[in-house]
Amino acid sequence: MPIHIGLAGWGDHDRLYTSVSKAGSKLRQYAKHFPLVEVDATFYAIQSKERFGKWLEDTPESLHFLVKAYQGMTGHQRGPTVPASETNEMFAAFREMLEPVIAAGRLTTALFQYPPWFDCTQANVRMLRETKERMKGIPCALEFRHQSWFTEEFREKTLAFMEREQWMHSVCDEPQAGVGSVPTVLQATDKLATVVRFHGRNVSGWNQASAPNWREVRYLYRYSDEELLDWVDKLRLLEQQSEHIHVIFNNNSGGDAADNAKRLMELLGLTRPDGGDPNEPPPPVVEQLDLF
Secondary structure (H helix, E strand, C coil): CCCEEEEEEECHHHCCCCCCCCCCHHHHHHHHHHCCEECCHHCCCCCCCCCCHHHHHHCCCCEEEEEEECHHHCCCCCCCCCCHHHHHHHHHHHHHHHHHHCCCEEEEEEEEEEECCCCCCCCHHHHHHHHHCCCCCCCEECCCCHHHHHCCCCCHHHHHHHHHHCCEEECCCCCCCCCCCCCCCCCCCCCHHHHHHHEECCCHHHHHCCCCCCCHHHCCCCCCCCHHHHHHHHHHHHCCCCCCCEECCCCCCCCCHHHHHHHHHHHHHCCCCCCCCCCCCCCCCCCCCCCC
């Protein structure tokens, strides 16, 4: 099927693992449940390509990776303007990190999610062009958090720009909580792939990034069957526009992402990578003993 469903990260989804699962085996166990995973560790630090290579070695070829761009590359780190030489170094290191997963044919896209203050201006459009040039040859998805990109005045221009510059559209389901949130825009900008990310609909917790417990409330939401059924129709619409739809559930503040992802797989008639029922527990990971 061209619809592939997974979760943001693999470490925090306790319901997927047995009580004896080791931290190092979680990704292997995760790969028995889902064909896709979003690597969010790369947002906080560019990983070594050796570490990425280890993730590939530990998992079957059925698992593909959606890799989140480093925060320094998307302007999340506020402060003085970063010199061009330092920016070039960041992008070069990020590209080098991706080499193993690209060589293995298991990269879906690099996801560039921009912050809520990244608004629709000429300077930011220029930055997107420069970013795409630095990532030349690597599939990239673009996700906005500022409403200005999809106002009545700029929506069609934004989508046309993304298509022209070959950005995949990262479609969002998120709270409609003012200027720092975007509407769900069901339009692909790339014939090969579209990304869909579920952030929940917790309006009251969305704009509390400065609160000490923001991670516990921002993505605290469990989608209902009615909401997921509505998305079945939306995904079928996107399926007509792109060859592959990569779906990520990020509503994990309360541990709901895995359950919602499995339920959506069920509603779409999708199976686990091994062909099993998504709601049945897959075979456990067999730990190899280190003799020496």
